[in-house]
Amino acid sequence: MNEQDYLAAYDPRDYPAVAVTVDVVALTIREGALHLLLIRRGAPPYEGHWALPGGFVRPDEDLAAGARRELAEETGLGGERLRRVHLEQLASYGDPDRDPRMRVVSVAHLAFAPDLPDPAAGTDADEAVWLPVTALTSRQLAFDHARIIDDGLERARSKLEYTPLATRFLEPEFTITELRAVYETVWGHPLHAGNFHRKVLSVPGFVESTGASTERGGARGGPRARLYRAGDARLLHPALLRPAREETVR
Amino acid sequence: MNEQDYLAAYDPRDYPAVAVTVDVVALTIREGALHLLLIRRGAPPYEGHWALPGGFVRPDEDLAAGARRELAEETGLGGERLRRVHLEQLASYGDPDRDPRMRVVSVAHLAFAPDLPDPAAGTDADEAVWLPVTALTSRQLAFDHARIIDDGLERARSKLEYTPLATRFLEPEFTITELRAVYETVWGHPLHAGNFHRKVLSVPGFVESTGASTERGGARGGPRARLYRAGDARLLHPALLRPAREETVR
DNA sequence: TGAGAACAACTCAAGGTGAGAACAACCTAG
DNA sequence: CTAGGTTGTTCTCACCTTGAGTTGTTCTCA
Known part of the structure; x- marks a missing residue:
């Protein structure tokens, strides 16, 4: 039937x-x-x-x-x-x-x-x-x-790789470091700050600059960070791949 | 409630x-x-x-x-x-x-x-x-x-990128060219034969050689192709990315 | 037997990535 | 107020992957 x-x-x-x-x-x-x-x-x-x-x-x-x-x-x-x-x-x-x-x-x-x-x-x-x-x-x-x-x-881990949805964990304006913290938290391991920065800015439509910066530097020092907001891309090209998991054979 | x-x-x-x-x-x-x-x-x-x-x-x-x-x-x-x-x-x-x-x-x-x-x-x-x-x-x-x-x-298009599921469209033993035809059909555009060949063989666990070859060459000539079967990987690392789609802004 | 086709391998340039270093702006401790 | 440590950002460099094209060989068909 x-x-x-x-x-x-x-x-x-x-x-x-x-x-x-x-x-x-x-x-x-x-x-x-x-x-x-x-x-x-x-x-x-x-x-x-x-x-x-x-x-x-x-x-x-x-x-x-x-x-x-x-x-x-x-x-x-x-x-x-x-x-x-x-x-x-x-x-x-x-x-x-x-x-x-x-x-x-x-x-x-x-x-x-x-x-x-x-x-x-x-x-x-x-x-x-x-x-x-x-x-x-x-x-x-x-x-x-x-x-x-x-x-x-x-x-969630996989969505962060190929979509800009990490920004949804943040306020409308955020710093690259805050964005990196989202990835590190969801993926569960630290990322290289410099490479992450380069990558985020190079993917078209991921983030766009607001021109502004934070009021203060970090809690323990450092310069003021620039502020960004989410760009209009819905997919990241090329994707931000997470480091290869250990090669477990199942 | x-x-x-x-x-x-x-x-x-x-x-x-x-x-x-x-x-x-x-x-x-x-x-x-x-x-x-x-x-x-x-x-x-x-x-x-x-x-x-x-x-x-x-x-x-x-x-x-x-x-x-x-x-x-x-x-x-x-x-x-x-x-x-x-x-x-x-x-x-x-x-x-x-x-x-x-x-x-x-x-x-x-x-x-x-x-x-x-x-x-x-x-x-x-x-x-x-x-x-x-x-x-x-x-x-x-x-x-x-x-x-x-x-x-x-x-389906996306699954072919990061899983070996293209092999599921084929018989248990297949040639690299047949596998490429699956990708070309599902993605809707031709792929570079040489690069595809190199890529498929370099991704661990995608295919494994059977040692055998086809009985005959292609219908219009060519050497006998080697036969492969699906490997044991469930995910392709690194993935086989499809060519960037045109950059349409939505 | 010759023409054309297809498999498989190779080369080379371009671009992306991982790792590390440099440097300046900034905070806090003293 | 200053020294020392921290952080955001930019560079450099080696390595790997990719796209594109070429070469050589094997095979079918006419």
Whole structure:
């Protein structure tokens, strides 16, 4: 039987129910470490575990809108600041037993945000917090969220290579050093400052100069850094490749 | 309200129904052109239009299994040949009005197959055929399938850059020239034969020599080509970048 | 048997990258 | 106020990869 036959004979009331949710892997950088927005579950299953923010898709919204709404609800964010958050679809997860209660297909999304105020606990009874990704073991996470987070992190690392999305972790104006710190944090190892500088300025459309400089030098000295804003490129050509991982044969 | 509240209060019978389907963008190369597996719809909506093979996810199967089942049903393929087809998740499509009948969230998949026999029209009443991708206008396609196909093609082009998946369009043993033809077909422009040869052999784990050669030279002459099989790399380092696209500013 | 085609190897110039050094602007400690 | 350390930015240089073209050999077809 194929789609059209199914649909022709379909009655929602007697078909096995499938729920569709959107979950969000929201990343930000705080104090030099990559953080992740998580919610502590207050009810079974997985009571007391951490879970990704998410919920049902509503009848009138598309998947991206649902994800943005969930993000807004959990961060208390709105308006211009919410609009500056990068949001993209990550992947869908639909193992039959990923949720013990019923069949749930989750469409996971990935978000990059600049450093945000702590989630307002006002709207929701949830405890929503930004946690360093290194502080998590998969045992503390609900459902298959550990796997979703792993996929999100790998996607984030890879996106920094060939898109200018690293700028989405920063304020609209930033220095090259701040941009380098984003790469170092997400990739997890230091980069050569001089080469990074040369590369960023040589890729067309990655950043554009504002003409201005920072008010002060660095906290421990050094000259004032020039300020840049994101350019109009959507893809980096040539890409900024991360150093070759160790050659593990699988 | 969040996920756990929703689920706690959830009764499948009174929640607005959402259907989850899997669709497959299956690509192969025939006669030097990229072909796509499509089904002609025999009933409204979009009667007479072309649609991707797909259907409902069954209660006991995960998303990838559903996609593979749909592919098997439409191609009449099974066993070893089916196992050699590369299948990966592409993206999910869930605009509220993408299907006029009801809310349908489709989890699209992408498949790379070697040249296969024509779909057996036996199992199904459908007319399932391989069509050249260039022969299609979006007007002839049902639902949002034109967009799904576009996304699939772009994903395929990009996957050839940094994975060895081009080999999945070929038989287990192939020549470098056949491999180059895959790249030229998917990317849509000719490559420098000498440089391609050098590059493929220099990337570790891309191909490995079988020691054998073809029985005959090319159809119009030339020496016998050496035969290779896919290596064990899952990622190409360094990648095989496609020539820079024209620098269009968006 | 000769012409044309295709595989495989080579050469060479141009450009990108990794590593290190130079230098000036700036902060803090004393 | 100054010395010493820190940081942003620019250079240099060796190395590697790439694009483009050439050469030599093997093969099919007419």
